[in-house]
Amino acid sequence: EVQLVVSGGGLVQPGGSLRLSCAASGFTFSSHWMSWVRQAPGKGLEWVANIGQDGTVKNYVDSVKGRFTISRDNAKNSLYLEINNLRAEDTALYYCGRQLISPLGPNFDYWGQGTLVTVSS
C-alpha cells in the first residue's frame, strides 16, 4: 500500500526555519518525481516545488525561490523541504505528492496527509 507520511510542521516566528519530511513506503520511491504543495487557510492549492528521481533537477514557484530547498534521500525513501526566512504568507498546510511516472506533469496520484506550518510572532 502506498503511504506518504508528512511531519515537521509547527509554530514558527517570522524569519525562522523548519524542515518538513515526507516518508514514503509501498512503492519504488526512486522512480517518481515528488512535489510539495501547500494550502493556506481558506485558500486554494499552490504548487511549491518538485524534484526529479535522482534529486538533481529541482523546480520552485517564484515566491519561494531562495528560501525553500527541496531534497530527497532515496536510500531512506524520504522527501524533504527546508524552509528558511519564513513569512506570514507561508502559513499553510503542506502536502507532499507523488507524481505519476508518465506522463510527466502536475499528476499527483498519492498525497501525504499534510503538516501545518504556522508563522506568527
Next chain:
Amino acid sequence: QSALTQPASVSGSPGQSITISCIGTSTDVGSYNSVSWYQHHPGKVPKLVIYGVTNRPSGVSNRFSGSKSGYTASLTISGLQTDDEADYFCASYASSNVFVFGSGTTVTVL
C-alpha cells in the same frame, strides 16, 4: 505564475451534469496537454480525477471527464451525486518547468 481562473462555485441537482472551466494562458493550458483535475473534500487529501486533459486514473468514476479547447480546460461531472460535493482544482504544466493550480471551484449539489 498566476493561478488559473476557475468559477468560485458551480451547483447542480442530483443526476444533472455540470461543467467547471479552468482558464489559463499561452504559457500554460494553451501550450501543453498537461492539465489535471483534483477533487478535494474538506479535511481530506486531494484526489486526482483527471490527468493529461482527458485521462481518468484507475478507480475514478467515468462520470468524470475532461477536455480542453484553446486556453480553457474543462471538467464535466455527469449524473451528479451528493458525494460529488467538494472543491475542485485544475492544475497545469507551465513554461519554465513549473506547475500552476487553479483558484478552485466549490461544487454544491442542490
